[in-house]
Amino acid sequence: MGSGDEDITGARMMELIPLVLRTLIKTSEYLLGIYSKNPESEPRLKLLLPRIISTFGSNKSVEQVIKELENDQLSGDSLVSEWAKDALQGLKKGGPFSLCLTDEHFSRVSSAQGNINDELSKLTGVMKTEYRIAIRINPKWNPPKLEEVDRAEVKALFEPLRPEIEELTV
Numbered sequence: 001m002g003s004g005d006e007d008i009t010g011a012r013m014m015e016l017i018p019l020v021l022r023t024l025i026k027t028s029e030y031l032l033g034i035y036s037k038n039p040e041s042e043p044r045l046k047l048l049l050p051r052i053i054s055t056f057g058s059n060k061s062v063e064q065v066i067k068e069l070e071n072d073q074l075s076g077d078s079l080v081s082e083w084a085k086d087a088l089q090g091l092k093k094g095g096p097f098s099l100c101l102t103d104e105h106f107s108r109v110s111s112a113q114g115n116i117n118d119e120l121s122k123l124t125g126v127m128k129t130e131y132r133i134a135i136r137i138n139p140k141w142n143p144p145k146l147e148e149v150d151r152a153e154v155k156a157l158f159e160p161l162r163p164e165i166e167e168l169t170v
Helices: 010-035 044-055 062-072 078-092 096-112 123-136 151-156
Strands: none
Touching: 044 062, 044 078, 062 078, 062 096, 096 123, 096 151
16 A cells, blocks of 8 residues: 555554554544533523423324414513424424324324334334325315314224225335
8 A cells, every 4th residue: 555655565554554543533532622512501402392392292182282382482481482483383384184193193102102002002003004194195285274174084094994905014
């Protein structure tokens, strides 16, 4: 191997590799010492996590979550109000039926946690359910408002497929 105008044989290369690695490690440690610093404050997500869990907690309808986010936008804490505004903007991009469907799906998966007899407690069960939903879903925003979503129609998407439709094999 040639390095600049020096020729290094295979045997000498084996001696050189550990030296180069030690030099790289020391250089890396030196640079990290200069450029690394402790954060001046807690990460935003860590500060917001209790609020996120509370807002999107179990047994809350989409309407309740939206109402809570609307209230949080008025918070005197700019971190909370900014987060609520962003979360609300994200939710408003989704169609009403899709929001209700996602809420129902997350609720079922959350309820299945720890119950080995529930297919949604395993990744394969979640994948099969999502496959069923994908086969049946009608991506039009119909109905256009949350209040008009037929919750029975949402729940029907979680039923097993008809016998003539093949299930996802995982």
